[in-house]
Amino acid sequence: MTALPTLPNGFFVTLEGAEGVGKTTQQGMLVDQLERRGYDVLRIREPGGTALGERIRGLLLLRDDAMPLCPEAELLLFGASRAQLVKDTILPHLRAGGVVVCDRFIDSTTVYQGEGRGLALDFIAAMHTFCTSECTPDLTILLDVPTPLGLERVRRRDGEAAAADRFQNEATAFHERVRAGFLALSRQHPERIRTVRADGPAPVVHAAIMETVDRVLG
Numbered sequence: 001m002t003a004l005p006t007l008p009n010g011f012f013v014t015l016e017g018a019e020g021v022g023k024t025t026q027q028g029m030l031v032d033q034l035e036r037r038g039y040d041v042l043r044i045r046e047p048g049g050t051a052l053g054e055r056i057r058g059l060l061l062l063r064d065d066a067m068p069l070c071p072e073a074e075l076l077l078f079g080a081s082r083a084q085l086v087k088d089t090i091l092p093h094l095r096a097g098g099v100v101v102c103d104r105f106i107d108s109t110t111v112y113q114g115e116g117r118g119l120a121l122d123f124i125a126a127m128h129t130f131c132t133s134e135c136t137p138d139l140t141i142l143l144d145v146p147t148p149l150g151l152e153r154v155r156r157r158d159g160e161a162a163a164a165d166r167f168q169n170e171a172t173a174f175h176e177r178v179r180a181g182f183l184a185l186s187r188q189h190p191e192r193i194r195t196v197r198a199d200g201p202a203p204v205v206h207a208a209i210m211e212t213v214d215r216v217l218g
């Protein structure tokens with residue numbers, strides 16, 4: 001029997017980016033490729049990934065005019081979902097030597113709630129430490145496309161259902177701030193966050209991601 005590739009501390013990779021950059025598509029391709037190589041891969045998303053997290057996801061994403069969320073409550077709900085996910089799911093899998101591939105993580109909070117909503121970045125950083133026991137990704141792939149292209153992709157995918165999504169209903173200026181925020185963050189953490197252009201065909205983007213992953217995984 002062939003032994004599984006060993007990673008003593010596991011390997012934690014996150015996919016980040018603004019709306020419609022193709023995170024979910026690329027996450028599937030990356031997970032398939034790593035599994036073909038024999039890694040024990042856990043595929044998760046944020047918010048969500050646990051029973052509690054999936055309930056919180058409903059509160060955060062579904063637009064409900066009878067229950068508006070203030071930015072502070074929104075931030076804390078993302079934190080609560082993440083705390084549960086890290087403790088129940090991410091850390092045990094990493095400690096067992098597995099690979100975790102997560103669709104969005106701490107950088108989304110920094111950018112959406114910090115740059116997008118204007119909440120204090122030092123509080124958000126303290127919340128990361130509190131909620132994640134300082135569990136930081138080994139590698140973050142930032143997928144980047146021009147904002148109008150990303151918005152067009154999700155409109156085409158979701159049609160009228162887009163009206164029910166709290167984030168998709170934000171103004172274009174919000175999404176532009178988010179894109180700029182991600183790019184600024186990648187300049188602050190060049191060792192961890194690698195930007196990949198994602199406006200080409202999905203297989204081309206996948207090849208660029210694999211090149212980056214291979215460089216880091218060795």
Ligand code: Z5A
Nearest residue numbers: 019020021022023024025046108109112153157167201202
């Ligand atoms: N959020 C937050 O504010 N704070 C936080 O801390 C966290 C999240 C963790 C989660 O929404 C929302 O929560 C998110 C930020 C906020 N909202 N926004 N914006 P979600 O989980 O429902 O959705 P998302 O994370 O925003 O994903 P997305 O942008 O909707 O999609 P995506 O995963 O990036 O893209 P996709 O689904 O893979 O692709 C979109 C469409 O494009 C689809 O039809 C594909 O077939 C197509 N596609 C994909 N790749 C290509 C290429 N290369 N060419 C052409 N077409 C493509």
